[in-house]
Amino acid sequence: MEIKDIPQSTASLVLKDEKFGNSGAELAEPTSEEEIANVLRKANEEGKKVAVVSGGTKRGYGGLKDDYDILLSLSQYKGIIEHTAGDMTVTVRPGTTIKELQEFLSDFGQMVSLDPAWPEQATIGGVIAANESGPKRMKYGSARDQVIGLRVAYPAGTIIRTGGKVVKNVAGYDMNKLFIGAMGTLGVITEITMKLRPVPKAESLVKLFVPKEQVQVLKEFIVNIQDSMVEPASLEMINPALSKKLFNREVYTLLVAFEDVENSVRYQEQWMEEHVPAGMSVDVSQGDKAKEFWRAFATLAPNSLTDQESGSTKAVLKIGTKNMDVLTMMAVEETMTDIDQLEIEIHGGLGHGITTVILTGEESQVKQAIHQFRAEAESKKGYAVVKHLPVKLRKEIDVWGKKPSYFFLFEGIKKTNDPNNTLNYQRFLGGI
Amino acid sequence: MSLFKSRRKKKTRRDVHIEQMAAIVGPDEILFEKEDLLSYDCDGFTVHKAMPKAVVFPKNTEEVAALVKYCAAHDLPFLARGAGTGLSGGAIPLNGEVIISLGKMKNLLHVDFENRQAVVQPGFVNLKLTNSISSKGYYYAPDPSSQYVCTIGGNVAENAGGAHCLKYGVTTNHILGLEVVLPNGEVIEISEDGIPDSPGYDLMGLLTGSEGTLGIVTKITVRILKNPEGKQTVLAYFDNVEDGSRAVSGIISAGIVPAALEMMDKTAIEGVEAGTFPVGHPKDIEALLLIEVDGIAAGIDEQIEQILEVCKSRNVREVKVAESEEERGKWWANRKTGFGAMGAISPDYLVQDGVIPRSRLPEVLQRITEISEESGLRIANIFHAGDGNLHPLILFDSRIPGETEKALEAGTACLKACADVGGSITGEHGVGIEKKEEMRFIFTDEELDAQTRIREVFNPEDLLNKGKLFPTPSRCMDIKTIVKDTVAVK
Ligand SMILES: Cc1cc2nc3c(=O)[nH]c(=O)nc-3n(C[C@H](O)[C@H](O)[C@H](O)COP(=O)(O)OP(=O)(O)OC[C@H]3O[C@@H](n4cnc5c(N)ncnc54)[C@H](O)[C@@H]3O)c2cc1C
Ligand SMILES: Cc1cc2nc3c(=O)[nH]c(=O)nc-3n(C[C@H](O)[C@H](O)[C@H](O)COP(=O)(O)OP(=O)(O)OC[C@H]3O[C@@H](n4cnc5c(N)ncnc54)[C@H](O)[C@@H]3O)c2cc1C
Numbered sequence: 054m055e056i057k058d059i060p061q062s063t064a065s066l067v068l069k070d071e072k073f074g075n076s077g078a079e080l081a082e083p084t085s086e087e088e089i090a091n092v093l094r095k096a097n098e099e100g101k102k103v104a105v106v107s108g109g110t111k112r113g114y115g116g117l118k119d120d121y122d123i124l125l126s127l128s129q130y131k132g133i134i135e136h137t138a139g140d141m142t143v144t145v146r147p148g149t150t151i152k153e154l155q156e157f158l159s160d161f162g163q164m165v166s167l168d169p170a171w172p173e174q175a176t177i178g179g180v181i182a183a184n185e186s187g188p189k190r191m192k193y194g195s196a197r198d199q200v201i202g203l204r205v206a207y208p209a210g211t212i213i214r215t216g217g218k219v220v221k222n223v224a225g226y227d228m229n230k231l232f233i234g235a236m237g238t239l240g241v242i243t244e245i246t247m248k249l250r251p252v253p254k255a256e257s258l259v260k261l262f263v264p265k266e267q268v269q270v271l272k273e274f275i276v277n278i279q280d281s282m283v284e285p286a287s288l289e290m291i292n293p294a295l296s297k298k299l300f301n302r303e304v305y306t307l308l309v310a311f312e313d314v315e316n317s318v319r320y321q322e323q324w325m326e327e328h329v330p331a332g333m334s335v336d337v338s339q340g341d342k343a344k345e346f347w348r349a350f351a352t353l354a355p356n357s358l359t360d361q362e363s364g365s366t367k368a369v370l371k372i373g374t375k376n377m378d379v380l381t382m383m384a385v386e387e388t389m390t391d392i393d394q395l396e397i398e399i400h401g402g403l404g405h406g407i408t409t410v411i412l413t414g415e416e417s418q419v420k421q422a423i424h425q426f427r428a429e430a431e432s433k434k435g436y437a438v439v440k441h442l443p444v445k446l447r448k449e450i451d452v453w454g455k456k457p458s459y460f461f462l463f464e465g466i467k468k469t470n471d472p473n474n475t476l477n478y479q480r481f482l483g484g485i
Numbered sequence: 486m487s488l489f490k491s492r493r494k495k496k497t498r499r500d501v502h503i504e505q506m507a508a509i510v511g512p513d514e515i516l517f518e519k520e521d522l523l524s525y526d527c528d529g530f531t532v533h534k535a536m537p538k539a540v541v542f543p544k545n546t547e548e549v550a551a552l553v554k555y556c557a558a559h560d561l562p563f564l565a566r567g568a569g570t571g572l573s574g575g576a577i578p579l580n581g582e583v584i585i586s587l588g589k590m591k592n593l594l595h596v597d598f599e600n601r602q603a604v605v606q607p608g609f610v611n612l613k614l615t616n617s618i619s620s621k622g623y624y625y626a627p628d629p630s631s632q633y634v635c636t637i638g639g640n641v642a643e644n645a646g647g648a649h650c651l652k653y654g655v656t657t658n659h660i661l662g663l664e665v666v667l668p669n670g671e672v673i674e675i676s677e678d679g680i681p682d683s684p685g686y687d688l689m690g691l692l693t694g695s696e697g698t699l700g701i702v703t704k705i706t707v708r709i710l711k712n713p714e715g716k717q718t719v720l721a722y723f724d725n726v727e728d729g730s731r732a733v734s735g736i737i738s739a740g741i742v743p744a745a746l747e748m749m750d751k752t753a754i755e756g757v758e759a760g761t762f763p764v765g766h767p768k769d770i771e772a773l774l775l776i777e778v779d780g781i782a783a784g785i786d787e788q789i790e791q792i793l794e795v796c797k798s799r800n801v802r803e804v805k806v807a808e809s810e811e812e813r814g815k816w817w818a819n820r821k822t823g824f825g826a827m828g829a830i831s832p833d834y835l836v837q838d839g840v841i842p843r844s845r846l847p848e849v850l851q852r853i854t855e856i857s858e859e860s861g862l863r864i865a866n867i868f869h870a871g872d873g874n875l876h877p878l879i880l881f882d883s884r885i886p887g888e889t890e891k892a893l894e895a896g897t898a899c900l901k902a903c904a905d906v907g908g909s910i911t912g913e914h915g916v917g918i919e920k921k922e923e924m925r926f927i928f929t930d931e932e933l934d935a936q937t938r939i940r941e942v943f944n945p946e947d948l949l950n951k952g953k954l955f956p957t958p959s960r961c962m963d964i965k966t967i968v969k970d971t972v973a974v975k
Binding site: 137138139140141142162184186194195197198207211213214215217218219220221222223224225226227228229230231233234235239250251252254276279280281282283284313314315316317318319320321371373374375376377405406407434435436438453454457458459460462463465466469470481482483 | 597598599600601602621622643644646650654655657658667671673674675677678679680681682683684685686687688689690691693694695711713714734737738740741742780781782783784786787788840841842843844869872873874907908909910911912913914915916920924927928929931932933935936938939940941942943954955
């Protein structure tokens with residue numbers, strides 16, 4: 054067992070956040086699990102409401118309250134607890150940032166297969182609680198595929214372990230799943246055990262620039278790629294507005310990543326070059342160049358730490374649809390009117406079905422666009438969650454969308470874990 | 486005349502519930518006579534038996550819902566059953582349950598290659614899915630050794646794994662959507678059309694692996710994958726288990742993610758060589774590894790080279806790469822029929838299913854050898870070495886008084902050995918009845934309580950598959966008395 058403490062981050066936490074809410078009258082910054090449990094137990098007994106925050110990038114994600122009684126910050130509860138290279142598992146505290154974790158693991162040629170936005174600020178606790186994923190989810194899966202065990206402080210102050218430290222485990226219910234994506238409404242995650250993968254020996258990024266009129270051809274090509282032998286780690290499509298910002302080319306761009314041993318990566322790049330339909334151009338970045346691109350890509354969307362200036366309104370949507378319907382989401386903007394004061398940047402994964410829409414502009418147009426994207430997603434049986442929005446607007450727009458018919462099960466689960474609504478009250482779907 | 490009589494007799498034995506349920510599914514879709522029920526008194530875990538009240542065969546979700554509503558309204562305990570291959574007793578009607586068999590809901594409903602998904606009914610057999618899509622070059626990844634008979638519904642309930650789960654993940658990583666009949670008869674659809682991350686708590690993840698205690702799955706959307714371009718398989722023979730185990734760690738630490746990495750020890754090899762698919766493994770080796778690498782063909786050779794290097798550095802006696810698809814197929818048939826092959830060298834066997842951190846393999850295998858010596862029973866090991874999922878097969882003869890108890894005790898000791906190194910008591914076969922008490926090896930009372938409270942949200946009356954998965958509330962039972970209880974019912 055190797056223990057390593059990561060130096061504390063210098064990023065200070067804003068206790069008060071007028072714009073995004075989810076703040077607290079009082080700040081608790083525990084440095085041990087016991088302290089976390091004590092804060093919860095006491096609050097629970099005294100009928101106080103607690104908001105949990107790790108890196109604080111997601112204060113604009115859900116939540117109807119400006120202030121809770123206590124803001125429980127886990128940003129100082131960080132570090133690697135256990136890493137056994139031969140087992141390819143790691144146990145960390147929730148306040149560890151993604152970047153800190155990946156840097157620690159890279160010395161061993163290993164990685165956590167998650168590529169969320171803002172790795173410098175986003176913490177592993179926040180990423181898991183919010184179930185964030187990035188483009189390479191196509192190959193590696195999302196948080197629910199990596200987490201094998203958790204320690205969770207329940208509102209009553211008890212510590213519950215879920216899962217374990219081994220990579221395969223079906224003993225009892227798969228309780229890990231309950232806390233992933235629960236937005237901290239069921240318990241505070243105090244320790245996370247994940248399975249690791251070797252850092253790929255080679256990687257490259259093939260960019261395919263597609264003129265608007267060739268979108269249909271692209272669709273066929275994507276089907277061909279999927280039917281072929283190549284194994285992309287991403288098939289992330291980018292709309293012309295975002296493409297212009299990233300590459301200064303106002304066309305659709307498809308980002309096809311390959312990660313494997315050298316020979317395999319070269320072979321797949323070559324396959325792409327040979328099969329690209331006429332009229333589309335290709336650009337390949339290898340190794341560090343590809344890494345550099347993904348780093349920049351991870352900071353595209355605003356977050357509640359960066360989005361502090363007034364002026365235009367910013368919103369970020371997470372849309373889930375069937376994989377191929379991502380193309381439809383890309384095109385929603387074409388049917389929209391009154392968007393003269395609105396910038397719409399979109400990227401979506403044709404291998405995983407998650408589309409991210411970044412809206413920047415005049416408030417009423419942002420609101421209108423949210424409704425239109427949601428209507429389109431719902432017509433495809435999908436959903437649109439607004440994952441970044443000022444608190445004032447969150448009170449007007451239901452950021453989580455409609456409740457499923459089985460919402461009573463969510464209520465039942467919440468009530469079982471947190472009968473007094475102590476934790477992150479009203480942060481989640483249906484006001485849970 | 487006599488025919489008439491026997492019919493009348495049957496009629497009088499039919500109680501009102503049987504009549505009512507027959508009205509839901511049709512008179513030919515229900516079994517209730519003792520002789521018809523006999524084959525439903527256990528599943529793949531055969532040391533425990535109990536008779537169901539009836540077995541019903543609904544044809545669609547509406548019938549399942551109607552049956553469940555009926556049972557709920559009349560306080561009749563009930564449970565779901567797929568193919569009955571479960572190895573932990575999950576489908577055994579401990580409380581005289583009405584068994585709702587999904588055996589007649591066995592259709593492939595839809596395949597969507599563009600979106601890489603397929604929709605199946607719960608009784609659809611695992612291997613049939615791959616067979617139905619292989620002509621297009623696609624397959625369904627989770628491949629339990631029982632895949633030619635077990636159902637995808639049963640796989641969801643058990644979160645089944647298989648040899649190729651090391652690289653591709655287990656059932657839960659391949660389920661995109663579920664239709665479920667809740668214990669009150671309400672039908673819900675989670676992640677309809679396989680849409681990812683549907684907002685709210687991850688009920689799909691929670692239901693997968695819940696061993697049929699939270700609801701009955703009636704429709705499943707699964708991910709399908711494209712066949713890898715290339716595949717190569719290596720067979721390596723070792724003169725001692727330690728070297729074999731170290732080779733496993735060596736391969737993993739070299740940054741290779743094999744599709745499969747399986748191990749067998751000497752006793753297991755004796756079994757498979759006496760079984761239906763002998764390969765001609767040398768009789769005097771202590772361990773063999775079966776290693777498969779798949780992916781882009783251009784990248785496989787260098788990984789195979791590395792694997793051969795690792796094996797050589799661990800004193801391998803002989804190592805070879807399969808030269809043809811036929812040879813590869815033979816090696817896998819030999820491995821996948823490994824459990825059954827134990828029948829050739831022992832009248833009975835009990836398979837266990839512990840998981841350990843991979844790096845602890847040598848010491849745990851040593852401990853299992855000691856358990857074998859202490860119990861006087863032979864233990865064969867065939868297992869998924871790559872993910873640390875052990876399958877000690879405890880060989881015994883139930884005709885010899887006391888030997889079944891000894892086998893169960895040895896099984897428990899193996900699980901304790903796994904728990905002691907920070908492992909788990911089950912990696913893919915589930916807890917069922919078999920490992921209920923062993924849950925205490927890894928969970929505290931509070932942790933068990935956190936889980937049972939979740940069950941109560943779904944299954945408040947506890948009519949669905951009651952008495953499974955969780956230990957009886959009384960604290961710290963003596964293992965011996967449990968063994969007695971379990972065997973007494975036999
Ligand atoms: C506007 C915006 C856009 C984004 N876009 C993308 C994107 O396009 N792609 C992408 O992959 N990612 C995206 N992200 C993800 C985000 O940047 C981070 O990846 C991460 O999810 C936030 O981590 P955090 O530590 O800042 O979380 P926090 O803001 O601290 O917390 C998030 C939630 O988790 C809860 N929580 C935190 N810690 C715990 C814990 N230990 N136990 C229980 N609950 C806890 C909090 O209460 C809160 O509900 C985006 C984020 C924002 C805000
Ligand atoms: C020779 C052999 C080899 C095996 N190899 C493996 C292996 O490699 N990997 C592995 O993981 N397992 C293996 N198993 C175990 C077993 O095959 C799996 O657990 C399988 O998933 C069970 O499926 P089934 O259809 O037989 O389910 P059953 O045995 O009928 O039922 C199992 C449990 O699931 C519940 N259930 C069944 N259908 C439903 C449904 N539709 N909705 C809700 N609950 C339901 C039942 O109530 C029961 O609790 C093996 C078994 C045998 C006999």
